[in-house]
Amino acid sequence: MFPARRDFEQMILNTGTGILIHEAGSKNILWANPAACRMFGFTLEELKPLKAHHMSAQERQYRREVGVAWLQSAVVYGSSRKQWKYRAKDGTDFLTDARATLVRCEDGPVIMVEFRNISEEVELQEELSWVSDSLQRIMTHTSAGLVVLDDDNCIDDISPLAAQLFGSTPAALSGVHLEDLGRCDPRLNSDQVVARLDGRAGSVSIQQEIIKDDGTTVWLAGELEIVAHDGIRSRVLTIRDVTDRVEWERRNAYQEANLQYLSRYHAMGDMAMILAHELGQPLAASTNYLSGLKARLSAETVDARSLEYGMDQIEKQLRRAADIVTSVKRYVRRIESTTTLMDLNETVEESLYFVRLRAAERGIRVFAEIPDRTLSIQGENVLIGQVIINLCVNALDEIAQPTTEVKELAVETGEDDGSACVWIRDQGRGMTGVPADRLATGAFSAKQDGSGIGLIISEHIVERHGGTIEYLPNEPSGTIAKVSLPLADAPAPSRPAKTG
Known part of the structure; x- marks a missing residue:
């Protein structure tokens, strides 16, 4: 027994598949079942006057001409199947698997479009495909x-x-x-x-x-x-x-160790020159005073006050030599140090002791603006100190040029954008162009006989500490070397106020 015609109508009205009936010639919508109305969010009366571009997605492949051609192919060939993305009343798009079929009715031919929403299916399929492809790539390329x-x-x-x-x-x-x-x-x-x-x-x-x-x-x-x-x-x-990785790690460790060696070697070279120069003066003065005392002792009469004065001067000169040695020992007390919590201000002040010695012999004044607070960073005291000395000495070489009128070096510390910073300013000739890339290749040096190795080492040290060195123009002339280092989370131990 076959179902009655009314039963077929009920099936069409209650199916979850959307059905649109288009006129074969004009492609106008003649009818839509309830499922189609629900998907579009339109009533039947609202759907009828709509055209393809009103109810389709805006992508190029769903433009009106393509939709009309798809429906026309059903007219010519009897049926046509296509994935078509419709647009609902609220503006959301949904992808469908649609089949257009030519149906010849008593009143004339129509196109029946059956469609179902496959957006979730496609999304799931893409996800499963991605997982499958990823697993396949892993299985293909893994060396485990x-x-x-x-x-x-x-x-x-x-x-x-x-x-x-x-x-x-x-x-x-x-x-x-x-x-x-x-x-x-x-x-x-x-x-x-x-x-x-x-x-x-x-x-x-x-x-x-x-x-x-x-x-x-x-x-x-x-x-x-x-x-x-x-x-x-x-x-x-x-x-x-993991042979390649282990060998890379070993090469990297060697380069790190070699960098530390070069930096400390450079630091100790500076210290040796300072000791040779600075200790020479008090020791020579002490020798002169001793020669004078010997001459007085050989005289017929001995002036006690002269002897006392000479001995005081010898003691003073030896005390000065001892102070120089103590400062050097304090500076390199962590010559084999590892990264620790340190105060950048304290390191800068220790470094400026040697910078001032270099500056004094050239008639250059050094001005330091260091706030009475701690700038806590994680780093190696000797290496960071050597960076400060390298940059300051480079500035001193520029200031010492005959063309530099202002014989002053200015050093300032502070915070900037969450980093601990040191600004080193001179009023020399300044830099032409942007030297950052030239510094990275070792091609920049302001000195005629300079290789720039000190600046390159300084850059590597600062980069290893997670910081940067910038070279900026100073006003009215000269250069600003700005060292930025990440502030540590924990504060460094408090220190007594220092002036300088």
Whole structure:
């Protein structure tokens, strides 16, 4: 028994699939079922006068001409299927899987468009496709291998790729103790590894050094963890070749150590020149006074006041020499220091002691504006101090030029945009152009015989501390060297007020 015509009408009215009836010739909307009205948010009477561009998305591929051509293809070929993005009354777009079919009715041919919203399906499909593609890329490009160990850390099973990393075959490695293939860090029987695996606290990072027969070294790294399956707990090691990374880290560590060596070597060179120059004066004066005392002692009459005066002067000169030595020792007291919490103001003041000595012999005045507060940074006192000295000495060389009229060096510290800063100002010739890129290549030096190495070292030191050095024009002339370093979260220990 076939359903009555009214039953078919009820099915069309209650289906969740949207149905639009277009006139075959004009493509005007003649009718829409309730599902279509709900999707569009229009009543049937509101839908009828709408054209394709009123109810379609604004992208180029959904413009009116394309929609009309799609419906016309159904007229020509009987049916046409397309993904079409409609626009609802509230302005939201929804993607549909639509089929246009030519239907010949008593009153003339019409186009019946059946469509359903597939936006969520497409979104889910794209997400699943992305996950699938990502997993495929991981599986394709990963260089990880798997090793299953027994409780004694001997190899129970090993993947071909893992065996290849060890330079052998799965059969040859079966039953071999993992540490017989190379030293592991940490050791597999160490308390750290045992505690984490026995306590099921998670995985343990393992790094292994493999020395091949030809003498080359391969570094493997991985995660050792307990995997439970079918009531069995297995030790599974996932490993990959990290030789390139380890070698890069070692080269980087060497470069860091070499940078520190060059910086400290440079610092000690400056200290040696200062000692040679500054100690020479009080020691020479003491020698002269001693010669005078010897001459007076050999005379027939000895003037006690002259002797006392000479001895006082000798003591004064030796005290000055002792002060110079003490200052140098205080400056390099952390010559092998590591990064610690320090006060930038205190480091600048210590550095300015030596800067003033250099400036005095050239007739240059040094003005320092250092606030009576701490500027806490994480850094190495000697290296940051050497940066200050390098920049100040570079400025002094410029100020000492005959063309520089104002023989003054100004040093200021403070905060700027969340950083601890030092400004070093001179009124010399200034810099033409932007020297930042030239400094990075070591091509900038204001001195005729200078290589710029001191500035390059300074830049590397500051960058390693997370800061920057900027070279800015000074007004009315000259250059400002601005050193910016990140402020530390915790305050540095308070210090007594200093003047200078």
